[in-house]
Amino acid sequence: MIDNFSALDLHISIASEKLFTLGGISVTNAMVTGVLGLVLTLGVLIYVAIMLRTKRYNRFVGLVQWVFEGLLKSVNDIIPDQVLARKIAPLSITIFFFVLFNYWLSVIPGLDSITYHGVPVIRSLTADLNFTLAIALITMVTAQIYAIKYLTALGNASRYFRNPIKDPIGSFEGILELVGEVSRGSALALRLFGNAFAGEVLLIVIALLSSYLASVVLPFFMAFELFIGFIQAYVFFALSLIFTSLAVTPHEDSNPDHSPTAKHIRSVAK
Amino acid sequence: MTAIFTSFASSAPSQTNLFDALGIDWKTLILQIIAFLILVWLLGKYVYPWLVKSVDDRQANIEAVNKAAQEARASALQTEAQVEKLLAKARIEASDIMATAKLESESVINNAEEKAKKRSDQIVADAQIEIQKEVVAAKTALHNETVELVAMATEKIIGSKMSPKLDESIIKETLEKVK
Numbered sequence: 001m002i003d004n005f006s007a008l009d010l011h012i013s014i015a016s017e018k019l020f021t022l023g024g025i026s027v028t029n030a031m032v033t034g035v036l037g038l039v040l041t042l043g044v045l046i047y048v049a050i051m052l053r054t055k056r057y058n059r060f061v062g063l064v065q066w067v068f069e070g071l072l073k074s075v076n077d078i079i080p081d082q083v084l085a086r087k088i089a090p091l092s093i094t095i096f097f098f099v100l101f102n103y104w105l106s107v108i109p110g111l112d113s114i115t116y117h118g119v120p121v122i123r124s125l126t127a128d129l130n131f132t133l134a135i136a137l138i139t140m141v142t143a144q145i146y147a148i149k150y151l152t153a154l155g156n157a158s159r160y161f162r163n164p165i166k167d168p169i170g171s172f173e174g175i176l177e178l179v180g181e182v183s184r185g186s187a188l189a190l191r192l193f194g195n196a197f198a199g200e201v202l203l204i205v206i207a208l209l210s211s212y213l214a215s216v217v218l219p220f221f222m223a224f225e226l227f228i229g230f231i232q233a234y235v236f237f238a239l240s241l242i243f244t245s246l247a248v249t250p251h252e253d254s255n256p257d258h259s260p261t262a263k264h265i266r267s268v269a270k
Numbered sequence: 271m272t273a274i275f276t277s278f279a280s281s282a283p284s285q286t287n288l289f290d291a292l293g294i295d296w297k298t299l300i301l302q303i304i305a306f307l308i309l310v311w312l313l314g315k316y317v318y319p320w321l322v323k324s325v326d327d328r329q330a331n332i333e334a335v336n337k338a339a340q341e342a343r344a345s346a347l348q349t350e351a352q353v354e355k356l357l358a359k360a361r362i363e364a365s366d367i368m369a370t371a372k373l374e375s376e377s378v379i380n381n382a383e384e385k386a387k388k389r390s391d392q393i394v395a396d397a398q399i400e401i402q403k404e405v406v407a408a409k410t411a412l413h414n415e416t417v418e419l420v421a422m423a424t425e426k427i428i429g430s431k432m433s434p435k436l437d438e439s440i441i442k443e444t445l446e447k448v449k
Contacts, residue, residue: 015293025297034302038309045313049320069325089322090314098309129292134302 010208012201016128017119029121030128037102037125045097071096071237078241081248084146088244091142095135096237099192102126103229106200107222126196126232129189136189139240140181147247155250188239195232199225420444 016030048064051057071093079085106124114121125131147156160178164171203221210217420441 013293014291025301026295028293028298031298031302038305041309042312045317045321049317052324053320065321065324068321069328072322072325086322090318091310093318094306094310094313098306129294130298131302133294134299134306137299138303138306 010204011120012204014129014197016123016130019116019119019121028128029116029119029123030125030131033105033122034102034125034128034131037098037105040101040105041094041098044101068093074238075241078238079245081150084150084244084248088142088146088241091138092237092240095139095240096233099126099135099236100229100233102131103196103199103232104226106196106229107203107225124196124200126192126229127200129193132189132193132196135236136185136192139188139243140185143240143244143247146244150248151250156247184239184243188236188243192232192236195228199228417441 016028018026018028019032020027044064048061048068051061052065072089075085075089075092076082079088102125105122106127108122110122144156147159151159158174160174160181162170162174203218203225206221207214207218424440424444
């Protein structure tokens with residue numbers, strides 16, 4: 001068994017691999033697949049928009065419209081301010097569709113077998129930390145921009161920096177909040193990367209282990225990956241909204257006597 | 271067993287920097303951020319408005335249909351109430367008409383009965399007068415006939431024609447005897 005494993009030529013790389021260089025920029029396999037994902041995302045959404053514009057409907061248009069409507073409803077449910085909800089919707093919905101299509105590209109056949117100079121050509125963009133970090137950064141920066149817009153720069157800064165002499169607990173909370181912002185962003189990036197990367201590794205390992213039975217066994221794992229892709233896209237979408245919602249919500253006074261719970265208890269006691 | 275580790279170790283990046291080991295390249299990262307922002311702008315500007323419009327239109331349609339259904343329901347309830355009211359009014363009117371008709375029919379019947387009674391009384395009275403007249407006429411005719419018969423009988427008995435004066439006296443006498 002162990003000899004069999006050792007005989008398998010597993011090609012696993014955490015980082016996406018360079019295929020060629022274009023204008024001083026290394027073009028990786030994830031970027032190539034990402035371009036495919038970009039074309040797919042744009043193609044699907046533009047096709048649906050054109051069909052809706054010309055009032056021509058079919059099942060596929062209905063499905064995408066239904067998903068879009070559900071996402072828009074989620075945006076409206078999570079973000080209390082309707083104006084902000086409509087502003088943030090394009091970013092979060094694009095995250096959902098782009099992540100979904102790119103994640104699903106990891107199940108296309110030839111994941112590890114199609115190579116260029118020994119480097120696999122197909123690698124999902126979501127399994128590239130550059131991409132997941134990029135959209136996590138965009139999400140966190142967008143949340144901060146809206147927080148400054150809604151709470152003012154000073155109001156937003158007061159969430160993290162408070163006078164330790166006047167409010168020692170609050171100042172500690174502020175530091176925790178600051179650490180929380182960093183950890184939220186990195187968790188957002190690493191969660192998606194981890195799932196996508198693990199999914200790809202799983203498919204490669206299953207394909208190698210099942211050998212001639214791969215065509216029978218793999219579809220089950222591919223279907224599972226499609227499901228996980230949907231879940232991950234929705235999780236990223238929802239978390240980006242929740243972080244924005246949290247960022248624009250004014251912080252509560254750290255004094256326990258002034259907290260809403262304390263106020264509620266006092267009102268009930270009266 | 272060692273081959274697996276060797277295989278994994280060979281695939282592990284040789285770079286010592288954590289970012290390099292994870293494959294984070296700042297140039298690629300910035301490029302992907304810009305590319306993604308362009309995608310968001312492109313979709314937000316040219317694609318999503320149509321999708322949002324379709325969703326809003328659909329929502330508006332649903333709301334309009336709901337509103338129409340509610341209005342129709344309210345209208346139906348109102349109409350039902352009006353129908354009930356009209357039915358109640360019609361019932362009252364019908365019962366009034368029935369009562370009036372009953373009274374009128376009773377009156378007509380009473381009048382007809384009264385008229386018929388009067389008419390029948392009149393017919394009976396007229397008939398009685400007529401009978402009386404006929405009785406008188408019959409009596410007169412009988413009297414005259416009797417007188418003639420008596421005269422004829424008397425002539426036969428006496429054998430001669432009697433004068434009117436004689437006839438009369440004899441007849442009277444006979445009649446008195448007969449009485």
